[in-house]
Amino acid sequence: MIFPELGEYALILALCLSVLLTVVPMVGATRGNALWMGFARPLSKGMFLFTLFSFLCLGWAFLDNDFSVVYVANNSNTALPWYYRLSAVWGGHEGSLLLWALILSGWTVAVAIKSRDLPPDIIARVLAVMGLISVGFYLFILFTSSPFERYLPGFPQEGADLNPLLQDFGLIVHPPMLYMGYVGFAVSFAFAIAALLSGRLDAAWARWSRPWTSVAWAFLTLGIALGSWWAYYELGWGGWWFWDPVENASLMPWLVGTALMHSLAVTEKRGVFKSWTVLLAIFTFSLSLLGTFLVRSGVLTSVHAFASDPERGLFILIMLAIVIGGSLLLYALRAGQMKSESSFGLMSRESMLLVNNVLLVVVCAMVLLGTIYPLIVDALGLGKLSVGPPYFNALFNPLMAILMLAMGVGAVSRWKQTSLSMMVQQLWLPGVLALVLGAGSAWLYAGELKPWVVLGLVLSWWVMLAGLRDLYNRLRHRREKLKGLSKQTRSYYGMVLAHVGVAVTVVGVSLVSVYTEQRDLRMQPGDTLSFRDYTFVFEGSKHVEGPNFTSDQGQIRVLHKGEPYGFMKPEKRLYTARGNVMTEAAIDPGFTRDLYVALGEPLENGAWAVRMQYKPYVRWLWLGGLLMTAGGLLAASDPRYRKRLRPAAALADA
Template structure:
């Protein structure tokens, strides 16, 4: 009997969460403006209640998927009784409505985390922060309930079987990728809330940057991990062997990441030196606004992509209005308060502040370039001026040089000093890492390929430059200490988080340079007994065999691989037919390695038992995602620095 009312309980719970979010948006904010402690004290219990009701609503939807309640329209459209249970659970966020409910749950979780972990902050500040989070929640709850409810029923008649989950999403990568990405997207709402709270209170000192910084680092780390997982999924699941296509929806996640990276560095300057206050506030506003823009692009129907969810213009209009309110309202408030934001100190032209500002500008310009390439074709199409395609050549031609310059300044900024530094001293610090990086970069390029291709050489030189400049900075910190090990242990988690993140950038640069230039690919027709050799490997095609899966049938290729003429491994690429929807999907076979991947994918069946086969050799492709993981761990390590908790306590005292 309880199964029959679970969707209604989920809907009702979501309505209660909306009611609590309205109270959270209003009561603590009014209390903070009037100095009413009782009203401000409502912020935390309201945050907890909003989270609990949203969590219960999410559990109700998950229950409907797990027990195949096809009377729920969303379940019938995105699940099937033959679907394995773990894919049924990931199908909860595999479509538009469920992904928005996941977004609302993560937003409620971030709100709860701020409420629980910020007990040492001034009461008026945390009340305003949670109230801003409440306003954002109101917008998303209204969006779900009025345009995108996942609990709508097929009544009185409903299908006895579901349409199945999109086969592209029946993969482990899509179980973990969306939650991680949303954790990053929604996490920037906390940075936004702290910035707006600072503007509302008029307390535009360095304290709000100190409070906001660990939350921003965690959000950035999750977004980094989400993007890396998305790249990994596209590499092995789509069957083309690529890792980044400059798809508009990929760009939608990259843009807030770029601005979020600038925000992290700008918060550091604002916290330590009391400068860049207005710039930091703007970055916090733009980081969250770009997250909302990504939501609009994915759900408005203006894009066609394997990543896009919805094609209902009404839904897109709702998000567009919400985006206009967030950007317009926050910029208006910024304009009213901008005159109060004055720097607490000065700095010279050659200083860490100046170099971080240069890095910030490069990151924002890179984001603007990606935004232009993503939005311009949509604007041209909307104005009836025809179809325009902006593809990888545009993005690569602009983004790669900007990225190279950014990495150069990254190494300089690490070694530079706050406030002012003499040019002669900076040159003295940099010349040795620069010369060694040049020698090692050129030498490692030659050892790898016995040739010097410009972009590969530049990439490896820059990677060594980042590593060696970081080592030079560590040497500078330890050279006057007698106990080197004690000196290493005395460095802060924030410092080591920065080191780890920069090392991740270097590893990523190596992966990008080598896999982009030295990948090898063969597309050929193969019959049983045919073979192909390149590099040190020989691929022998032994035919196909039929495989029955839980909700698909498959033609599985049997390919033996020899290394220098000796048996090495077997690879089994597949061509799957998902029976519920009739979709045919490619499942690549990958032999992973630290320095290379072997990648085999089946194309179309040909005459006389032959198949089209794609064989690829991908050098150092795993370093792309290793770099992403290092950056993720770096962000989380920096956020865990205990000095943030101590400083919050000191600020409260």
């Protein structure tokens, strides 16, 4: 089969087109040459088509079990189901990089197609910057990480199989969604650099950038939520966030990206925060690249990390230095042009959004320090150091509590200036109701008031009630309330939905962190365990044959308040190709609780070590993530962003 060679040639052609995309439109924009600027769109489309063809060639190699390709042989097996062979395309380092390049080229062509109303010089510069980023990744793939390398002259007749941890539906959807977010922030970065190069740091560039930033943020939110869900049910521990360095690598650009979304809104509507917004765009994409370095450089160990060598890490480190160093140098040269067009008072929506931004950046800095400090200590030969949940929780939780408090205040504040008396008038009722409802719901659930639970529930009610107060303010002067609801913009409803998502997630975090119940015990056939309203009867285990594994499957009968409820069947699997033993938990999901059962090690006389957990409101974590994702996509779909905007124009208040 010649498809691997065709895939390699297609990547080389994509590299050539990306070099042309970097140079020709940028020179055309500098010289005012309309013909050269016009090459930006066809070059973007060509780059995407060749990258897509290359990706399809790799996919075909997996589906065809072409073990003459080293990457296929290392990550697939003839016994692997076809859908896992397809997801194995991005199950390793080389293929996931090709997926990254495909998504980057996809974002590039999307900008080329959907930005026809932009001035030619702006779109030429934006696409040229994205072409430059693509050059770096194509070079990285072709020189250090080609997925098309062949075994010559001989090759294995059977593959080594995909990592059993990745043989799961979560792998099919989690990496593409996460990469869509990571790479999507390249668009925000490109718009910021194009604005610096052109000197057009006005409301227009912020408006052009907002929908792309919202979509990228929504995908990254969904990717993080899917990753948390995957870790929860696949790793067998029952946890949903472990402060793993690779988890932190996705959280950091999400935090700064959240700040960027809010800052863009202020820049667009009020003409302030220009320099701050540009910096946030630079830092958000830089943190995406930093996450790539951490995952692929070999400097850390994680169940999520890709095994790689120092050469690859050095390549990414050089890319990171060029991106950060070059963009910050350009920022320093252009900083004098970035002047605010208006002022604002201490008690204003601008001030609250600034507090929001600063808190998000501080939280990100805290996570970054905890993630890289052990690496720095190790590199300096000062020993091994581990930074775990106690550090992150001690700093993250109080800062996020302050952030949620500011979210409520910002919801009812006005642009430019809000009087203290008006603020008190607007917030006293939501504040009192939040205290009553938060403490009351905590007491109704557990019959006790634990400080962190009460705080989490109070803050969740606070965010939702303050949002309702803002909606009431928008409708109270309208005679027809339903018509008033229809007059609100999609971006406004997207913001409301995302804030509700934050509140729902905090409810889930508060309750599952404090009220999870766990039992670790030895069970042999006939043994029972009762806790909460459930009784678990262990009826032994049976042998099960899978397509590429064998399994010992536990048989656990469940009763609810003495009545038959159902069966739970946790597994301990042996994947035959690699000899890996994996735990497959049995989960009975519910809106207000999960029952979670995992098998440990087999013991004598048919007994097993068994872990059983009752996890209240754990689903609310991911429900909140879905609501935030929907909010981001809804905001990005606002038709106002598709209208032509003159440089000095300002949007109506949303």
